[in-house]
Amino acid sequence: MRFQFFLLMLVFFNLKAQPRQCLYDASFVPVIDLHREALTFRSLVTVPVVVHVISTTETEVSDFQIHAQIHALNRDFRKRGKEWLLMPQPFRELAADAYIEFELASVAPNGLPTLGINRKKINGNNAVLNDDIFYAERGGIDAWDTNRYLNIWVVEMHEALLGYASSPNDAGLPTDGVVININYFGTSRAESTYQLGRTLVHEVGHYLGLSHPWGDIKNECEEDDGLEDTPILRGPHYSCPPTDDQSCNGIPYYWNFMDYTPDCCMAMFTHMQAAQMQATLSYYRPQLSIASFDEPLQTAQFAVVPNPAKSAVAISWEDPIKSIEVYTSDGRMIRTFHPDSSDRYWSLCLSGYPKGILILVFHRNNGLRTVQKLLHL
Ligand SMILES: [Zn+2]
Incomplete structure (x- = not known):
């Protein structure tokens, strides 16, 4: 079993400005072959979240x-923060807008209603960066099915660590998810540098397949x-503004969620x-967005049944249409159908179709189109 963690650390060699540092095992996930059309067809994905608090x-x-x-997570993944307006062209x-939203799970793995929050009280500080937090029998909290929920563990840990x-x-492993230092979870709890909830935004970016903007190698402008x-x-x-500009193109750029800047920048x-995060959801974590498919995707005019589907689907519509196109989630068209x-x-x-999310585009006679998603299991 292999574990790869992205460690987000505060280092204390500079007490005035405790910098983030994120250590990670390189080359974890290839950039998925993105196609610009995927952006056009992207639709909102909702990821169910369970928060395990060990305090x-x-x-x-x-x-x-x-x-x-x-x-705060939804604010940033849906481009609702206002800071981007301050950036120059x-x-x-x-x-x-990543078109990804997160909501506390309303249905537990056993099918019962839930608030999506688990709590465990511990005595003293057993803040150790090890796998015990992932296992109830070792004092932690067992993950909910990591294929179907984004598991977030909120735990005490050494002050130097923000999360990982x-x-x-690692999709599907019992340790799959995000761990956040309890002092940097939420808003207004942490020191002012990190009180906007963006430690979790950065880590969920890694969880969904993003690397740091400088890649694996520092001090060069190639990779x-x-x-x-x-x-x-x-x-x-x-x-921020940075005292040591790291930009390669001559124009300072320090606003990315995957940088190490303080939350306010x-x-x-x-x-x-x-697009990479959307594609990661489709290729690596297809069942995470299954919550969006709890009900058969149907509109008044179009029905796709069953959904999710393993072998075949029946697609029906009410008014005449020009064509139906089938795309992979990264925008590659794999099938066209022109009905009479x-x-x-x-x-x-x-x-023979790829597993994950497929996108059905219905071209209607009035020039409009309707987009529906289909989860291929
Ligand atoms: Zn990082």
């Missing part, structure tokens, strides 16, 4: 703070995160970062 009496995290943290137009995340390569619209950096920024994911005007039904065999 002492002194370090309790309130339900309010948990909700505030989820709100050409960076402002790079800021993307697993790689998409980066593999995404074409993320400005290349030589290395991380620790303050983090402002954006790029369009390609957003009298057709109202198409049986689509999924044999």
Whole structure:
């Protein structure tokens, strides 16, 4: 069993400005072959979240703070923070809405209603960076099915650590998820440098397949995160405005959520970062968005049944349509169907199609189109 963690650390060699540092095992997930059309067809994905809080009496995290943290996560993944408006061009137009939202799970793995919060009280501080936190029999809390929930453990740990995340390569393991230092979870709890909830935003970025903008190698301007619209950096920024500009293109750029800047300067994911995260959800974590498919995807005019589907789906529509196109989630068209005007039904065999999310585009006679997602198991 292999574990790869992304460690986000505060280092104490500079007590005035405690910088973030994120150590991680390189080359964890390849950049998925992105296609610009994927951006056009992207639709909202909702990820169910369970928060496991392991705390002492002194370090309790309130339900309010948990909700505030989820709100902060959605603020940044949906481009609702206002900081990006302060960025100069050409960076402002790079800021993307990732179309990914997070909500505390409402249904537990056993099918019962839940608030999506688990709590465990411990005595004293057993803040150790080890795998015990992932296992109830060792004093932690067992993950909920990591294929179906984003598990977030909120624990005490050494003050130097802010948190860490697993790689998409670890999808499905009992340790798959994000771990956040209890002192940096939520908003207004941490010291002012990190009180906007963006430690979790950064770590969920890793969890969804993002690297740092400088890639694996620092102090050069060749290698980066593999995404074409993320400005290349030589290395991380620790303050804002940065005292030591790391930009390679001559124009300071220090607003990316995957940089190390203080929370108040983090402002954006790029369009390609957003697409990479969407593609990671489809390729590595397809069942995470299954909550979106709890009900068969149907509109008044279009029905896709069953959904999710293993072998075939029945697609039906009410009014005549021009065509139906089937895309992978990264925008590669894999099938086109041109029905006759009298057709109202198409049986689509999924044999040989990639697993994960497929996107169905219905081109209607009025020039409009309707997009529906299909989860291929
Ligand atoms: Zn990091």
